Amino acid sequence: MSELTTRYQLLADLLASSPVLAIALTLGAFLAGSWLFRRLGQPIWSPPVLLAAVLLSLALVVLAVDFRDYRNGAQWLTVLLGPATVALGVPLYQQMHHIRALWRPILITLPIAATMAAVYAIVIARLLGASPEVLASLAPKSVTAPIAIGITEQLGGSVSLMMGGLLITGVVATLFVEFIARRLAIRDDRILGFALGINGHAIGTAKAFEISPTAGAFASLGMGLTGVFTALILPVAFRL
Template sequence: MNMLSASSNAVLSAVFWCAITLAVYLASLFIFRRLGSRPIFHPMVFCIAILAVILFYTGVSVEGYQAKTGLLTWLLGPATVALAIPLYSQLSSVKQNGVGVLLPIVIGGLLAPILALLVVYFLPMEAGVKLSLLTKSITTPLAIETSQHIGGIPGLAVVIVIFTGIVGAVFASSIYRLLRITSPQAQGLALGTVAHAIGTAQGFQMSQKVGAFATLGLCINGVLTAIVLPVIFYIVS
């Protein structure tokens, strides 16, 4: 009887914290739209700030919160599968422009982790921290598993991935204006390649076409990085 009530309590608090997360997300979205949908006020920034305050006042640790909202993180798996649908609708344009699509993705996919590693290479840091930078541009579910393979710290890898995504989503439109990138294909492909699913979500905000090409970049770079990185580390070690 005691065990039953303990487990129903756990379910109740899981439902409670998922509901809080949903409410905070909707509130952040509302604030974001109220402030004129400027990328600098990305909903994720408000989510972190509001939830940090809530966690502080309720005395719940970040680990405890993550354990209670495990359902949301688990749903990332099926949501990643859903990317097959926009990818399928862009298959014909991949066939038509094979190299035009693949070349920028491969260059972007190589450049992002190499540049990140170069900046911190000579600093006195744990190797695990540096290795966690290598999966920075691929989507969270892929990054966790790939980081495990190459000796990074999965928890840190996720944080780096998400920070990368937010930076990409926030600054993309300014960079595009600066470099006069007007084609939706180029805008989307770069966002998806460099800033994965968070960049892709930003892409869908810009237009369906930008979002579809972002999906393309996200998928191809994710697949390539998830395959290539473990192979390189296997050869080196």
């Protein structure tokens, strides 16, 4: 019996030092989260990434996997994040022709909206006494995740806090766009889509595709342009 315990300890040590368990758990949670998302009828308030993250956290707790061991192993996955960020250039290029249809409003709105999305959050958090690390983590809250990770690392924020803020921002931005658009009597799918993409990144864009393909296209464009604009401006502005 005690020999079995020793062997089990050996196995636990082996799995803790190898990335394979972390990768298997992440893959499993990703697939289970996607499945659950479809089963729940694709709710906007609970995107697949949130479901998958909750399942993964539960699995880590139940299996008594140390979070640092998990994070070290999962780094093998996050290596792909760089090329995946580059890949976002392809849909951006494919949506670029929509700029032609509405270039003036887009060029006026984008810099103001993308800048204010960061400024509002930073000013409110700073007035309430948040630390520089928290400010750096909240600043890219409207930017799509792979780009936002790069921004937060450049600014010296916490990637985990930024990710949590990103999820909340995506969900509430989607709700606010519906609410405010009704008040302002805005029914133009292009405006709704663009606002969803600028403020709600991938979560808002998913909602926009539910409204119409046009709204979805403008959301993709808004998300891509916001990512590029914020990534170029924020690290420079933050130093001042």
